[in-house]
Amino acid sequence: MRVAVDAMGGDYGPDEIVLGAFQAAQEYEQEGIEIVLVGDQAQIIQALDRHGKWKEGNITVQHASEVIDMHDSPGAAVRKKKDASVVVATGLVKQGHCDVVISAGSTGGAVAAALFGLGRIKGIERPAIATPIPNLTGTTVLLDSGANVDSKPKHLVQNAIMGSIYAEYVLNIPRPRVGLLNIGEEESKGNEQAFTTYPLLTQLNSVNFIGNVEGRDIPKGTVDVVVCDGFVGNIVLKFGEGLASAILQLLKQSIKSGNLWTKLAAMLIMPTLRGLKKKLDHAEYGGAPLLGVNGGFIICHGSSRAKDIKSAIRVAKEFTEQEVVAHIRETIAKEGIVTNE
Amino acid sequence: MRVAVDAMGGDYGPDEIVLGAFQAAQEYEQEGIEIVLVGDQAQIIQALDRHGKWKEGNITVQHASEVIDMHDSPGAAVRKKKDASVVVATGLVKQGHCDVVISAGSTGGAVAAALFGLGRIKGIERPAIATPIPNLTGTTVLLDSGANVDSKPKHLVQNAIMGSIYAEYVLNIPRPRVGLLNIGEEESKGNEQAFTTYPLLTQLNSVNFIGNVEGRDIPKGTVDVVVCDGFVGNIVLKFGEGLASAILQLLKQSIKSGNLWTKLAAMLIMPTLRGLKKKLDHAEYGGAPLLGVNGGFIICHGSSRAKDIKSAIRVAKEFTEQEVVAHIRETIAKEGIVTNE
Numbered sequence: 001m002r003v004a005v006d007a008m009g010g011d012y013g014p015d016e017i018v019l020g021a022f023q024a025a026q027e028y029e030q031e032g033i034e035i036v037l038v039g040d041q042a043q044i045i046q047a048l049d050r051h052g053k054w055k056e057g058n059i060t061v062q063h064a065s066e067v068i069d070m071h072d073s074p075g076a077a078v079r080k081k082k083d084a085s086v087v088v089a090t091g092l093v094k095q096g097h098c099d100v101v102i103s104a105g106s107t108g109g110a111v112a113a114a115l116f117g118l119g120r121i122k123g124i125e126r127p128a129i130a131t132p133i134p135n136l137t138g139t140t141v142l143l144d145s146g147a148n149v150d151s152k153p154k155h156l157v158q159n160a161i162m163g164s165i166y167a168e169y170v171l172n173i174p175r176p177r178v179g180l181l182n183i184g185e186e187e188s189k190g191n192e193q194a195f196t197t198y199p200l201l202t203q204l205n206s207v208n209f210i211g212n213v214e215g216r217d218i219p220k221g222t223v224d225v226v227v228c229d230g231f232v233g234n235i236v237l238k239f240g241e242g243l244a245s246a247i248l249q250l251l252k253q254s255i256k257s258g259n260l261w262t263k264l265a266a267m268l269i270m271p272t273l274r275g276l277k278k279k280l281d282h283a284e285y286g287g288a289p290l291l292g293v294n295g296g297f298i299i300c301h302g303s304s305r306a307k308d309i310k311s312a313i314r315v316a317k318e319f320t321e322q323e324v325v326a327h328i329r330e331t332i333a334k335e336g337i338v339t340n341e
Numbered sequence: 342m343r344v345a346v347d348a349m350g351g352d353y354g355p356d357e358i359v360l361g362a363f364q365a366a367q368e369y370e371q372e373g374i375e376i377v378l379v380g381d382q383a384q385i386i387q388a389l390d391r392h393g394k395w396k397e398g399n400i401t402v403q404h405a406s407e408v409i410d411m412h413d414s415p416g417a418a419v420r421k422k423k424d425a426s427v428v429v430a431t432g433l434v435k436q437g438h439c440d441v442v443i444s445a446g447s448t449g450g451a452v453a454a455a456l457f458g459l460g461r462i463k464g465i466e467r468p469a470i471a472t473p474i475p476n477l478t479g480t481t482v483l484l485d486s487g488a489n490v491d492s493k494p495k496h497l498v499q500n501a502i503m504g505s506i507y508a509e510y511v512l513n514i515p516r517p518r519v520g521l522l523n524i525g526e527e528e529s530k531g532n533e534q535a536f537t538t539y540p541l542l543t544q545l546n547s548v549n550f551i552g553n554v555e556g557r558d559i560p561k562g563t564v565d566v567v568v569c570d571g572f573v574g575n576i577v578l579k580f581g582e583g584l585a586s587a588i589l590q591l592l593k594q595s596i597k598s599g600n601l602w603t604k605l606a607a608m609l610i611m612p613t614l615r616g617l618k619k620k621l622d623h624a625e626y627g628g629a630p631l632l633g634v635n636g637g638f639i640i641c642h643g644s645s646r647a648k649d650i651k652s653a654i655r656v657a658k659e660f661t662e663q664e665v666v667a668h669i670r671e672t673i674a675k676e677g678i679v680t681n682e
Contacts, residue, residue, distance in 0.1 A: 045344060120638035135587065136587050136590065136591065149524070149531065149532035149533075150532045150533050181574060181576060182576075183487060183490070183571070183572055183575040183579075186540075190490060190493050190572065191491045191570075191572045192490075194572075214576070214579045214583075215575070215576040215577065215578065215579030215580030215581070215583060216579045216580065216582055216583030217583070217586035218580055218583060219580070219583040219584040219586075220583055220587065228576075229532075230524070231531065231532045232523055232557070232572070232573055234524040235370075235523075235524060235555070235556040235569075235573060235577060236521060236556065236576060236577060236580050237556065238524075238555045238556030238557045239556030239557065239559055239560070239577050239580065240556070240580065240581075240584055241556075241557055242556060242557030242558070242559060242560040242561055243559075243560045243581055243584055243585065244584065244588065245560075246476065246477050246560035246561065247588050249477065250477070261609050262609060264606070264609065265605070265606040265607075265608075265609030266606075267606075268602050268603060268606030270604065279422070284586060288444065314600065
């Protein structure tokens with residue numbers, strides 16, 4: 001299996017991206033993983049050389065001279081910067097040379113590159129980003145977490161199908177409970193979008209729809225797949241990141257400002273705190289797949305470090321081996337969803 | 342100042358509501374606070390008698406024979422149940438007998454009772470619930486947190502003005518930073534609603550608009566007033582409550598399952614943990630005002646206990662003394678907003 005890694009994207013590219021890919025290449029070599037690092041060849045090789053012997057290994061470099069950054073308008077940039085690292089990486093999948101792309105670059109740029117380069121699965125009008133969130137008992141997948149805004153009810157229906165497949169095949173949750181994110185449990189609650197989506201979700205054969213869920217159900221873990229508009233999903237996700245890090249920071253501050261006993265306690269409790277942080281840390285969950293395009297595409301957080309990239313490569317491996325794209329294609333056809341805008 | 346307390350609403354009414362009101366009546370008696378408990382007279386008096394001498398104090402009871410609960414359709418219930426506790430309490434303010442209402446009952450019922458009983462301030466089309474959220478450095482006010490969904494841009498503009506006044510006069514934040522909740526900082530980001538609202542917010546004279554803010558800015562404390570649709574606000578708020586309690590639960594679990602040293606550490610660190618919980622606890626912030634109606638109306642969480650009600654009475658006092666309603670009326674007029682649907 002070949003993984004195309006956009007080496008230039010993200011806050012810590014190319015160094016941390018290359019390091020993560022290098023570690024994954026070593027660790028997963030026996031499992032048949034090959035990494036293609038895409039981006040500025042000189043910079044990538046310089047970074048690889050720092051990490052040791054790689055030339056005889058399972059890493060190759062594909063040069064790309066441009067980068068799509070946060071200031072680019074995604075749609076225009078993908079068309080104009082034909083040699084951008086994320087565009088070239090996506091092309092490797094399109095051409096069948098690689099199986100899956102990983103990018104920590106501009107999310108808009110990644111979505112545009114995937115749409116433009118791979119196209120949509122028949123029946124899917126708007127691909128969605130599915131982000132795994134840790135909860136008290138396991139993981140909840142939230143989608144869409146930012147690929148689209150102003151989604152129509154039919155788009156949320158498509159999200160429900162795709163999210164359910166991802167949860168079942170990659171997160172190993174049998175018959176995942178799928179909920180519609182809303183402001184109350186009753187069917188009559190919510191905005192126009194939710195109100196119209198609810199009855200459509202009850203008609204799906206492939207989805208175990210449990211009804212409306214509220215914000216608090218996500219951390220509680222009473223739902224496996226949460227369906228929402230990308231505007232809401234993105235705000236919830238970023239609020240959660242901010243809140244978790246604020247809570248840990250408050251805890252550390254109050255420990256530091258304590259007396260000798262509190263400081264001793266803090267030392268004893270640090271492993272627990274670190275374990276908690278790990279649980280909350282998106283790194284452990286690797287990337288979030290863009291579901292609905294004709295090929296594997298894993299989007300990483302812009303602040304991804306080496307360990308995040310390594311995690312994302314593991315996710316990419318699962319995604320590919322479990323044939324998520326094929327499952328989506330079949331299920332969408334079975335549900336009788338044939339629209340493509 | 343007279344405070345009308347809906348004694349029947351909420352998960353723990355009337356007992357905990359009555360207890361909270363009783364404590365507030367004792368503590369704030371010197372400050373001229375009088376409490377009118379509204380609801381089933383027999384139940385209220387029974388609860389009061391359990392707490393001690395009250396008959397010579399600053400508490401009176403106003404009988405109301407009905408209750409609006411979670412299963413009622415708010416609009417219909419307010420019209421039909423004319424003797425519902427929240428309707429009678431609102432009537433006391435309407436008639437000038439009380440200055441402000443407090444209710445922990447059905448939020449929909451409370452909003453409907455306020456709209457129907459007090460009416461809207463001229464220029465405000467949709468009143469909004471303004472919820473204070475603790476952040477790393479103080480408090481951020483989120484509005485609307487659930488009174489309305491499918492808000493139009495002009496409603497968000499009205500929210501910005503009202504939230505700014507509340508933050509300035511009640512939370513004592515001079516020239517509050519007001520942000521529009523969005524999925525990116527750039528003006529071009531977001532859904533149709535946010536995109537259309539942004540330029541309108543830049544035109545306000547009375548509001549210190551700092552542009553778009555993201556979910557993570559709320560706990561960080563880089564913004565004082567966050568403006569959003571009630572659908573988004575309610576989901577964010579409930580997600581935050583759920584996440585904070587999940588994090589504390591995880592921390593307690595991992596401490597308990599630790600070795601002897603970790604347990605010792607846990608004992609030493611418990612005061613810190615409790616302080617943290619207090620900071621996160623909505624109780625400390627009392628209720629959330631419904632802004633935009635002709636009178637004071639403080640909405641409490643359905644799970645409010647005595648201390649929450651006591652906090653809400655303190656908020657109600659500040660709200661009334663600071664003449665928030667009058668300030669909103671003046672500012673809306675000055676900004677030239679005269680529409681009433």
